[in-house]
Amino acid sequence: MLFWIAAVLIAALGTLPVLAALFRSDGSREPAQDMAIYRDQLAEIDRDLARGVLTGDEAERTRAEVARRLLEADRRGVRQAHQAPRKVRLVAAGLVALAVMVGGVAIYWNQGAPGYPDLPLRARLADADAxxxxxxxxxxxxxxxxxxxxxxxxxxxxxxxxxxxxxxxxxxxxxxxxxxxxxxxxxxxxxxxxxxxxxxxxxxxxxxxxxxxxxxxxxxxxxxxxxxxxxxxxxxxxxxxxxxxxxxxxxxxxxxxxxxxxxxxxxxxxxxxxxxxxxxxxxxxxxxxxxxxxxxxxxxxxAGIDYQAPSVAPGPTAEDMAAAAEMSPEARQEMIVGMVARLTERLATEGGPAPDWARLISALGVMGDTERAAAIYGEAQQVFGNQPADLALIEEAAAQAGVAR
The missing domain is CATH 1.25.40.10 (Tetratricopeptide repeat domain)
Structure with a gap:
């Protein structure tokens, strides 16, 4: 019951902007009074100009501003003349409120879950296990x-x-x-x-x-x-x-x-x-x-857990292996060859995600083994041909290795 009371109150609040628009008043005087005042002001401008109180330019600017206000008052009078009577607006307001509340209830009845009981965590877990x-x-x-x-x-x-x-x-x-x-x-x-x-x-x-x-x-x-x-x-x-x-x-x-x-x-x-x-x-x-x-x-x-995955250093890239220049040539070559051999064997026997294939292509390019890099690139294109995001990663690695087609 509490839910329905809250739902009806929310629907009622939704009608307030419409009701406010129907009964909005700008709080100004009657347009006819304003127009009379503005006409008097125009006559006063002519008198001030004749007495020398205003210069010609000042009188022209003031006259333009008063004329603008006079036109606005005239338009406001036209709008008020076309405004519906108060009784009609009251009926319209009632219909709008009824439509909003009944329509909201109807939509919920059709798309929501009326009468659905509370679902505690224990019940949800039991349903998931079932x-x-x-x-x-x-x-x-x-x-x-x-x-x-x-x-x-x-x-x-x-x-x-x-x-x-x-x-x-x-x-x-x-x-x-x-x-x-x-x-x-x-x-x-x-x-x-x-x-x-x-x-x-x-x-x-x-x-x-x-x-x-x-x-x-x-x-x-x-x-x-x-x-x-x-x-x-x-x-x-x-x-x-x-x-x-x-x-x-x-x-x-x-x-x-x-x-x-x-x-x-x-x-x-x-x-x-x-x-x-x-x-x-x-x-x-x-x-x-x-x-x-x-x-x-x-x-x-x-799962309702605040968790930040630990950051990890990226795997060996072409830049990482190039940075190994400080190592002795023998040690550097041994490191690269060992990494490439292990990665090649794993991809051949187990397969692997696109970043691993891209890493292997880049490593072969750094080693200067473009023939093998091109072969791995061709194989990777077949493996990830239906996966555009992975294929883009492969293409980037092939471009770095100089074997992209």
Whole structure:
């Protein structure tokens, strides 16, 4: 009841500007009185001019001002002559007030939630947990993603790459139990945007490895399931992340998607509890840390937590490596080669976000290995062809390396 009283009072307050306009008065004298005064003033100006009290210029300026006021008084009289009678204005005011209040109630009744009870935090958390338990399965999520067009179009590979991937597919038909072949097939199908084929290959790999499956392999399968469901973390995908974390509690990919699963089911508090230590303990260039960093501010706000993500130093860039000139040539070369080798291996086996690809292209450009930089650039274009923001980052790195097309 208190809500409705407040709603009616607010609606009534909304009518006040309209009512004020209907009954507004400028508080001046009657226009006829003003016009008589201004005519007397015009006559007085002529008398003052004849007596020499005013000069010709002064009299002209004063006459123009009085004439302007006379015209305004005449216009005001016309407006008052056309003003509706007081009774009509009272009826109009009543209709306006009624329309505002009844219309506001009608809109709320249609668009709002009349009679909806208070929803305490405990009830909201219980509803979120119930929704989490009843969420879509992987199969249903994949079907929905296909239906609504949530999946990007597959990337058209370069002729050389298309020939290689066709050979790999053919080889895996003849050797379906080759774990290395399954790894390569899953990674390359994912790069082409063939997420269903990539997920199928990775599932076969997990089944083949059995208890020897690594945390990384479980987490990558979960990621492929998420990608093939249009970004949705299904119970089956979450089971893969849980399996990865049971093996390695610090697996950054699994931690990111575990937090995302809670965020998607209305539990930003649990997502924050997972992502905060991920940001504060994992290396800044670890997979998916940047994705968690980009979202944790909003997640913290939704969880009612005041949190500022710790600042991190950016990863090695072309300028950083150029600053290594103070090192001995051997040490500098060893540092750069080691970093490039580790980054190349990780991107080839695990993939990674666009900043990692851009860093690798820049590093190869600094090393003078433009041939490899151009090859990585071409591969990155295929991987991020459907992601304009990431592709722009890749293009910038390629331009710095001197291999942009």
């Amino acid at each position: 929704a989490r338990a009843e969420r879509l399965s992987q199969a249903d999520a994949e079907a929905r993603a296909q239906e609504i067009g949530a999946l990007p179009d597959p990337v058209e590979p370069a002729p050389e790459f298309a020939l290689l991937i066709d050979r790999l597919r053919s080889t895996m038909q003849d050797r379906p139990d080759d774990p290395q072949g399954l790894r390569l097939l899953a990674v390359n199908e994912a790069r082409l945007g063939n997420f269903a084929a990539a997920r199928d290959a990775q599932e076969r790999l997990v089944a083949l490895l059995g208890e020897e499956t690594t945390a990384e392999t479980h987490a990558f399968l979960g990621e492929l399931m998420v990608m093939n469901a249009g970004g949705y973390v299904s119970p089956e995908a979450e089971a893969q992340f849980d399996a990865a974390l049971a093996i390695d509690r610090s697996d950054t990919r699994a931690l990111y998607f575990k937090g995302l699963s809670y965020l998607q089911t209305g539990r930003p508090d649990r997502a924050f509890a997972i992502w905060r230590p991920l940001l504060e303990t994992a290396p800044a260039d670890a997979a998916w840390v940047s994705a968690a960093r980009a979202q944790i501010g909003e997640v913290a706000a939704r």
